[in-house]
Amino acid sequence: MFFTYPIAATNDNWLSSTLLDILQIALMALQNGQEPLDFQGSVPELYESEIARGRKFPGLYVAFVDACRPLEANQRDLILSALAGQNQFPELFAVDAPFHSIAEAFPAVHQATRSLFEYAFEKLSDLRTPGTDETVRARYHYLVHAHFEGGCCPFCGLEIMEAPDPDLVDPDLDHYLAASKYPFAGANLRNLTAMGTTCNRSYKGAQDILMDELNQKVHCFDPYGNEHVALSLDGTVLLPGAGAGPAWALTFDPDVESRNWRRIFKLESRIRANVLEKQYQTWLKHFITYAHRNEIDIAVKEGAIEAIAKFKATCDMESLPTVARLKSSFFALVENALNDPAGGDRMHNFLVEVA
Template identity: 25%
Template sequence: MLFSYPIDALGDNWLNALAVDLMLAGMNAIDDGAEPAAWPGCLPANRREILAQRTGLRSKLACLFERYSQLPMADRPDVQAAIIRQAALPNVFNDNAPCPTIHSLPQSIREPASDLATYLFGQLSSIKEGNGFLRDNQYSAIYASKIRVCPFCGLNYFRAPGAPRHALDHLLPISRYPFAAADLRNLPPACDECNSTYKRAIDILVGNDGLRRRCCDPYLGPTYRITLEGSEFFNGNEIGGYTLPRWNINIVGQEPDRAHTWDAVYQIKTRYTRDILDADFLSWIAHYSRWFIREKGRDHDAAAVAAELPRYIEGVVQDGYADRAFLKAEAFRLLDSSSRDPQIGEDVRQWLWGFVEYAT
């Protein structure tokens, strides 16, 4: 991730933990030869009023308990262990220990577990806390912190609260990890492209090689920055008759294994190269050319044209993530350093001068 969400956006993150407590308490009672506590007395007093009339929660818990009671005693600890482990956020993001999926559970438990998970997830948009629903309160707190761009890609803007909702991205897919279905820590907002085109139902904890991997905690990081160090001018793809740099996307920061997960799931390097740098670099150069002419006029040699690059980077290219400035600034830093390279600098300066000379 490029940046993390404010932890106070999780202020209303109680539903999943409550459901886990109810499940474990009921299962422990069954193990002791008793019945799960009666409804609604099993609910904590501070949530009883808001949940007592939600018969869907009552019936789905009852179905899960019935199936659990039919399991052999030897199979029951695995069910409780899966519930506890899947709900252990953010530890699951941070460690390398296995996390059992729904497919490791007895067949009879899978359907009621999935039904309960789907129901709980839906309740995030149904249960009101203060002035808004649980998921809307999370998003409003994030938006109020001035976050306007998706931190998973830095490319796409978020819609304002009240506009049609972005999908909530289950980092741990609900189809594999149902017991984290309604934990807002597992549901960071993401742009539609990141969520629907790239993340989808990919298991963020297990790579294509079947090995356990770690991922970024969307609220604590780690976070990373992007550089283009090592990119090579005149060695990339040909666009519009020009040979572009061969882009080398570097993800810089601590714990590179988590950065690798981020890139593998969201295809960061591919998207930055294909969708932004190859697609926009020539238009960025054209903008620089027009800016240079407005500032300095046309009658300047290649060295003078290149000499203004640092001032353009400092004064024109915005900081941060608006309008993909973090990539644009890196591209111009590459252009500046390449223009001073003892081997290719003259060629780069002449290349840039040609854009200024023929700008309209």
């Protein structure tokens, strides 16, 4: 990821944690040969009035308990392990973290869990943290938007997300780990990420971000962690010859750790087609205009070097973070080529022709 979410945005995680506690208590009652409490009797007093507004919760809870009731004790232990394991953030992102799924072994329990937490996810847009006037989702949206200086999707850095405004539609709130596979995490804010519509609907969808195309566990970024990816055009050949445009090379650092993220969101293809091929000639025009307006004569090589150095410093002011990185890297390559004793004249002639 190019940047990550503020952990403070997950502070109002009470709905997920409350439901998980209720299910765990019910499972432990069954393990001890006791009848689980009814749903209303399990809800902490602090959240009673809010959760009562979710009218489907009691029935969905009963369906979960009924699905677990006929299981053997050792089978319910596996359900308890999945409940905890699917919510063990950020440890479950590690390559060697165990895989906790009950979809194949206990399909009835899996479906009951999925139904409960899909409903809980919907209610994030309706329920409020006690003592506040905002819904859980609205508060989350506000904190995330305030944290992202440019209001841009951190998965691509190419799409502006809607601001928190009652007249606007909230951005997509994506299940980082798909609710279809990890239902116990279906309402956990630690597993939810505000995401650009294109990234969410056109690329990620319900793909399992923990697995590669061969269904092997791979490194996964923690969206609320501190691991960020650097992007550059190092290795790009600007003037390959025969009138061809640049031979683009995209360098991501770290490389191996970012490969699955790049694959899922098709970043290389999107960046090449939508940014580099589409915009690099416009960038050159921006540079020429900048030089003219600042009365720098790029017909002289020293003038071109001066103009490039000054213009490059403005490139990181682009509003889209990925465009800013690419544009800065592009003109860093142009600057290096101009200062190259062997190829500087060729690059200078190219810029003069563009002008």
